[in-house]
Amino acid sequence: MELRDIEIFLTLAEELHFGRTAERLHVSQARVSQSIKQQERRIGGALFERTSRSVRLTPLGEQLRDRLSAGYNEILAGIEEATAAARGQVGTLHVGTMDTHHQKIATALDLFRQRHPQCELRMREILPTDPFGPLRAGRVDVAMLWLPVREPDLTVGPKLYTEPxxxxxxxxxxxxxxxxxxxxxxxxxxxxxxxxxxxxxxxxxxxxxxxxxxxxxxxxxxxxxxxxxxxxxxxxxxxxxxxxxxxxxxxxxxxxxxxxxxxxALWYAPVWRSAGETTLVRAFVQAATDASRDA
The missing domain is CATH 3.40.190.10 (Periplasmic binding protein-like II)
Structure with a gap:
């Protein structure tokens, strides 16, 4: 049974109306009827009782609906989660700042959370005496550091703010x-x-x-x-x-x-390991850039 056929069956089981099912799924009513007939032939029994006035599930249809619903919802959730992950919207991003500089980028953090609600942000403090250590150790994914940064293994993003x-x-x-x-x-x-x-x-x-x-x-x-x-x-x-x-x-x-x-004044910019650049890192840098531009 194809995923689309499962969707048609479950929608009809909810709507109990061929016309509304077709409209909801943006297909023709003939496509809905054809799909249900194919499923009934494959299973070997009627899934719906149809009259000129009503459509209702048979006991076999109720049993199939109950078993398919949970699995279908899990499939959709899995697809949604994979899509979000591919777009950099899920996971954990470790952001490093010096002392209280997380307050300076609060707008950027808020914007990132709004755009990527499924991503967890974790803040880590960067010691001024060891600005690159946490990045190279993998404890921080992206850090807000003062410039210049001329390290061959690190990428420097756009300047975001200054500190006198x-x-x-x-x-x-x-x-x-x-x-x-x-x-x-x-x-x-x-x-x-x-x-x-x-x-x-x-x-x-x-x-x-x-x-x-x-x-x-x-x-x-x-x-x-x-x-x-x-x-x-x-x-x-x-x-x-x-x-x-x-x-x-x-x-x-x-x-x-x-x-x-x-x-x-010190200029600050996001810095990350070139080899550790991810969709989450790029999404954060974009959010920080947009927040700085709108400030």
Missing amino acids: LVLAIASDHPLAGRERVELEDLGDYPVIDVDGPIPDYVWAAHTPFTTPAGRPIRRGTAVTTLNEALSAIADGGVVSPIGSYAATARLHPGITFLPITDGV
């Missing part, structure tokens, strides 16, 4: 009385160093190695996490540029944040 940098200093630091600072001021004090595999060229976009005048910027305490950095800064031994979103979310009683007048 501020200077974090201890509240009793000599710079604390200033309303703002310049990058040249970093040549006078040691800055946070990183204890992690982040490439120098990536970290230099955040904390340069020389001032605009060419003076070296000394490295001080090495840290792995933002909390470690804030603790070291509060102790007064080091200063550090900090992303303004993190500074807003991590207000600290012993730390003052000063605008950097000539500081550059």
